[in-house]
Amino acid sequence: MNLIADITRIVQTAGPLLRSRFTATARPTDLDGVLTALRANDDAVLDLIKEPLLAARPGSGWVEDELEGGELPLGEWWIVDPVEGNINHIHGMTDWAVTATLVRDNEPILTVIHLPLTEETYTAAAGAGAFLNGERLTVSTKTSLPAAMVATGQAKPGESAETFERIGRSMTSMLTASLVVQAAVPATLRLIQVAAGRMEAFWQYSDVRSGLLAGALLVREAGGTVTDLAGKPWTLTSPDFLAATPGIHQAALDVLAVA
Template sequence: MSETLQNNGVTTPFASDADLLAQTALVVRAAGAAALERFGNVVRYQTRDELMSALAANDDAVLDILRPRLEALRPDARWVSEELDGGALPAGEWWVVDPVEGNVNHLHALPDWAVTATLVRDNQPVLTAVHVPLTGETYTALAGGGAHRNGLPLHVSGTTDLGLSIVATSQARPDEDEKVVRRVGSSITEMLVDALVVRISVPATLHLLNVAAGRIDAFWQFAGGRADLLPGALLVAEAGGRITDTEGHPWTLASDGFLAAAPGVHAAAVATLSR
């Protein structure tokens, strides 16, 4: 049963993780509606400053809904303000959000974008909610409680042959270090040899939703921020997939590579990415 606490005279939910996830899903859906209202026309820009301003305007409009509502749900949880940042967090609870995951797609009137919110406790994702406004799909996962799309259970694919697999990768951020860019290019070449089809697009979260739903069989990325990997990592793990770095070692927020795969193709994907 949920408890309540008094916070400056306001009664605030102090929910179980399952209750908190349900409320978080409502928040990302409300925030997604705000992002959807801004979607439809290509936003033109001539300079990097104009691009950054347009991206920030989208983020701010959605954060105006996300941040106060999530902070009300978990008043003591701290807030990660930079979605491209990576690495481990200090101990305790943190909200890791991406108000418009795939923001550059949103600006170009492309459909691949979503709103995400993940609660991280001592560097482990506890719960996540991802809303895709254009499809009306809300993906949720609770550590130890499974992964769902609109309330229905998700399961990764049963594929066992990488040669019959659809796999995907993504560019972690603009202006990536040249060594990382060349590593990405080499890995794509290797996967083009070994897999059936390779999909290459942003953002990472949309690919990871597809892995969790069994639509594609593996996703990998080099580098990357917390906000683009944590939601999908929890969803895939709770849907029965394997999460490691690209060499097959346990993945952490400090890892420089990430692999999410159906169990039947994980070892082959590691072998390909390790060449």
């Protein structure tokens, strides 16, 4: 059985559903409307892909809360974001995807990221490389942070004031040190750009698993470096995150260390 091909087919089944639910003219008018639309999208996709994903890996578990962080019990777990960038989808913006990542003993072993509007599917398996529609990905070869495009973003609504202050300070530092800084959600859509060599770094002050695991595996398998902001290998218990091309990773750490 080719597991990653099977998971790709399952994840891609959500594409037509989400395209049918998407309209560029969507304009929620209040918070209740936003939350209702978010839940409806999530529920519709989960109804379609949850059971097939569990069946594809008998005995695997399912992480219910996509905004959780921290370690999981040993064994295999599915960490799925049914609409990564859901907030963009319900506001008529195009930056959203479906992600499914299989974790074994707290290490990601495969991931599929599908962008229904562009029919792009990013895949990676531990030790087997990263791919876009079957074509191998390689991170950027830049070695100069002043020539680099970098990005960050908040992980979820309601972050602490301290986290917001760190984001602001880090952006100010990176605006001085790098070529261009983006601040956007979702994280996965920035991380695919790092893996594809279109951007050089993404950092975040967060341990939200669903927003980082898929992109972390993709960047690693494309030849990138993934650590916390102390330079230690990133894990599910890390409080923060940096994925970068090797040529600017240390420079980015140096800038963020004083932010």
